[in-house]
Amino acid sequence: MAERAHDPRPTKLAFDPDAAMAHLAAADPVLGALIARVGPYAPSTTAAPDVFHSLMRAIVYQQLSGKAAGTIHRRLLDALGGGDTPGAERIAAASDETLRGAGLSRNKMLSLQALAAAKLAGELPDESRIDDYDDAELIEGYAAIRGIGRWTVEMLLLFHLGRPDVMPIHDLGVRKGYAITYGREELPKPKQLERECEIWRPYRSVGSWYMWRATEL
């Protein structure tokens, strides 16, 4: 069997998707029509076993096409040893040459090293009790790491942790999907989106996911 880094799997949700879809359809008929057309809320995530490796992957994939990033990610895992879960120790122990040699940019190498160092220093949110942290706490905790911004943590919350009310107002896909769905000529500005999507609470993750779907219709 070919070794796969992190095959996609359905996101394990932290809420009831049927209740969310019903709530949104009632609160926003336009979105309701989109939901009816697309079908059930079905986000998927990579099979990264935990938050740490999910963030590792996120760093590698930033700003690259999936193919290119996949190549680097695979090479990186191979170089580190430890299969698909090298862990912070192997990253911290690896030389700069090893990391760069796998195809990481200098900035991404520094980011990955920062992530590993923070993990080993116990500076990251405790994964064994991740449910005790609210979205804002996790964004604050993880975005403090070099190379991890708000957007990356939002994707983690929505796709890896299955949180219900994440609103990625800066995401280009969400903005495009919103313009398509609501017949806007121009891309909505993040602040507009923040305001106008209030009615999706407490299920803004779900609304956002349907915006991405709208770009693929």
Next chain:
DNA sequence: TCCGCTAAGTCTT
């Protein structure tokens, strides 16, 4: 074969 794009984040101006 070369070039721009990828659309995140950091760093510099």
Next chain:
DNA sequence: AAGACTCAGCGGA
């Protein structure tokens, strides 16, 4: 605030 710059791969010129 705005722009330069980055990893590899793809697709178009």
